[in-house]
Amino acid sequence: MLTLEEFKEKYPPETLRKEIPESPISSLRGIQYLYGKLYTLATTGGGEYAPYLTPDAASDLIDTDDSLVVVRIDLSSENPQLADDKKGAVWVTRYADDLVQKVGHCKYPAARGIDHSVTHQAGRNSDPEKLARYAKERLTKWATDEVVTDAAATHDDGWIIRELAELAESEKVLEAIENEVIASLGGESATSLLTVQVKLETDGEYRWPGELDVFNEAMRQRKLSKLVTKNKADDSSGAATDLVTGTQSRTVGTSEDPQNYFLGKQRETFPGLDIEEAWRSHPISEDAAVTVMNAETFVEACTYRTFGAKVYYLPYFFGHQTPEKAYELYELLYSAVNEDEDVTPIERAYLNSREKDISETDLRFYVSAVMPHQMSRYDVFGETLNGQLHYPKELALTHNQLVTNASAFTTNAENNWTAPLPTNENWALLSETDDRLNSVSTGWYFHQTFAERDDEDADADDPRIEALVSVLSGNAIAVDVLLEEYVARIIDEESGDDEFDGFPSFLVASQFAQLCALADENLKLLTTTDPAKEPITRQPHYEQIIMDTLETIIATDGGHPAGSKLESFINETPALAPSRDDSDGSVTAERRGAFLLGALVGDVGSYQEYSEDRSTTLVDQYPVKSITRSRIKKVAQETIAKTLTYTRQEKKSGQSYPGTKADHIVDRLRETILNPDPDDWEIDTDDLRFYYALGVTYGMNDHPDWGKLQSDETDESEEEH
Known part of the structure; x- marks a missing residue:
């Protein structure tokens, strides 16, 4: 196969212009045809018979x-x-x-x-x-x-x-x-x-x-005879307009396909298909069919496997094809075939676009995932011609920036209190990582947060592969699916065999980070048809530091940072934030109530574990799978009662409280959870449970930043001496 330099030398612009189609790419067949043309020129050259040869076979x-x-x-x-x-x-x-x-x-x-x-x-x-x-x-x-x-x-x-x-x-x-x-x-x-x-x-x-x-x-x-006689056809051919070149010619109906689409056995694709008349359903000329078949080497180089499915990520340039675009495309395809680097086509395209300064708006991708079955049958997921590198790349960057810079995951330098949610350098979704694009590209990004399957290979309706294809193609994922998957995974982790695992707070924080990244307003990768869940699809804005100075803390919360942190987190999270048109009976208010209940359970549970040395805490007593609308009121009453008990105990031991222990949570919870009565709530169970789990994670992380306090005490001691 010719190198790019050899290709340019053998096919200068005027020569290449005559070989490639000038019209814009408008179908998968158009991409395959262009790939086949470039491959033929690079291997067997031009000429009448060149497309029919298979130089790579031997x-x-x-x-x-x-x-x-x-x-x-x-x-x-x-x-x-x-x-x-x-x-x-x-x-x-x-x-x-x-x-x-x-x-x-x-x-x-x-x-x-x-x-x-x-x-x-x-x-x-x-x-x-x-x-x-x-x-x-x-x-x-x-x-x-x-x-x-x-x-x-x-x-x-x-x-x-x-x-x-x-x-x-x-x-x-x-x-x-x-x-x-x-x-x-x-x-x-x-x-x-x-x-x-x-x-x-x-x-x-x-x-x-x-x-x-x-x-x-x-x-x-x-070779042509095989294009009209597959699947026991006698002669599946006829005069029609070639769907690739737009010319009137003899078209064939049972030609091969690099991606195994449009096969005679794929009867569900063409209901009532008569093999002899297949050329009418999918007319492609003899020469175009052979050229398409030659695309296989380039097509295969731009695919990879994940979850048992084959993901196609085929680059092409938007608009009319020109020799300059053909050279750039050939370079992408040549490197995909000849480079041994263990990277996905998405990562390779990203690296090449940066090195060659290729416009991402011009570079488009055909995206689909194919699940093969026996008897040459295939399930095709999320096929689109409008995939853009922008979506997986920006999602990777957005997630990294979120967990390293956003106030929801970072502690303010002026504050001795923890961030709302925990981070952990050993958890890929809770720390910045250079291989985030690989994680997104391979679907590992969703494997870490979605419900686990007994078989790692995807089923025909596996949400992991559907979410992956959606991100690669820029289509929005239903937030309802995410919540269902998140909650199922949380419950699986809670009921795991390892008794020392405890509540999966890092998992929940990872899921929430993913949810926030997908909701980025430049990506808009979340959608819902339920108005009650619409706030979840909005991007939170955590860029603003929660508490800038000690004076701000005193002014907003009487000198205690926990209350200000909670208020800011709720107000900056659209799924929880009150709004002007928020009635007491809104689902957002109910979601906020579930979050606050979880926050109190997590806060008290942590107190029980570390101050009371309790092996079974409220977090264990009220697992996520036990939370339903009918139990909310009882759990809230028992948790608040337990909080009052610990408040009285500590006051007896000489500790002075101006109010109730964890009152920054209790006061807000009382306001939210009693009006309307939880028996009348309308929030979906998955929605309720996920934000309860998020609240538990928040509450377990709601304490002074011990490392920061120790550092400050050391600095003060050194200054005194």
Whole structure:
């Protein structure tokens, strides 16, 4: 395959402009056709027969021992005969780069049968007897094939093929070929291409199949015949407008596809499909179909696997195609084929776009995920032509910035109190990481937060793969699905076998960070049809530091930072924040009540664990799976009662409280949870449970920043001395 420099040299702009379609890409077939064109130019060159050749099929044989077995036939006299010169009737040599065009190989990807070209590729490590049989079949099978003989009958040089077929009737000739092959291989097995050379004039040279039009035309006709006869069709072809080029031509209905779409077995794609009339449902011309098939190398280089599905991420340039765009696209595709780096196509495209300063608005992607099944059936997820690198890249950057800079996850330098939610450098979603784009690209981003499956491979309706495709293509994810997945994962973690695991606070914080990143107003990757959940899809704005100075703390909360932190977090989180048109009975108010209840349970539970040395706390007593609308009132009453008990105990021990312990939570909870009565709440269970879990995480993290306090005390001690 040509390097970019070689490609540019061989195909200057004026030459390339004539080879590529000028019209904008408007379909998957258009992308495949362009890929096929570029691949053909880079491997077999231009010309009528170039798209039909398969130079990569035997590329691993180049420059290997005994990789080319040539049956040499002299047709220069009245009676055809095997060659009798120094090289002999059978010449075993090395398949080399300069022979790729000459042998004119066209692979037929079938378990049985012969290749389309007279050149045939044998299986790996075939024994001499099998290779001898394949050598004889260049005459006995290929030259006598019905399609080949029909092509010969209408070609001026058809006599060449007819004389090969005539030789096939001679047992003496066939025996000589067999003996020569076995003797030349010395009894050793080999992986080889088998072909022929023919001499046409007495004083002429032996010529390769690729040098003679009759061999090329017979190869072409044989390959075309397969495009109309797959799946037991007799002749699925007819005159129609080619959907790729827009020209009137003979179109075929059962051609192959690099992505296995539009197959005859895919009856659900075309209900009531008649195989013979398939060309009407999906008309593609013969030459376009073959060019599309040649896209496979580039298509495969731009795919990767995750959750058992195959993700296609195929780059192309928006608008009319130009030589300049073709060069840039070829560079992307060439690097995808030849670079060994273990990165996804998304990461490679990101790196290339930065290095080459490629406009991300011009660079688009076809995105889909395919789940293969038996019998060549496939489920296709979220197919789109409008994928942009912007979405996975920006999601990765947004998430990193959120957990490192946003006040919801970072402690104010002026404040000796923890951030609202915890971070942890050992949790990928709670720390900045350089491989976030890889996490997003592979779906690991959702694997960490969604419900776990017994089988790591995705099902036909697996929300992990659907979420991945949505992000790659820029389509919004239903927030209802996220909440369902989040809660299921939380409950799984809560009821795990490890008794020391405790409440999964880092998981909940990770889920919330993901939820916030997806809600970014520049991405808009969250959606819902439920007006009650609409606030969850809005982006929180945590960039503003919660408490700037000690004076602000005293002014807003009587000198205690916990109350100001809670008020700011609620007000800056749209899913929880009161609004002017918020009635007491709104779902947002109910969600806020669930959060506050969780915050109090988490706060008291932490107190029980660290001050009371209790092995079972309120957090254990009221797990997420136990929280329902009907239990909210009881849990709230019991938790507030427990808070009052601890307040009285501490006052008896000499500690002075101006009010109730954790009163910054209790007061707000009382306001929220009693009006309306929780029995009349309308909030969905998943919504209720997730924000209760978020509250528990908040409450467990709601305490002085011990590390900051110790650091401040050390600094003060050093200043005194």
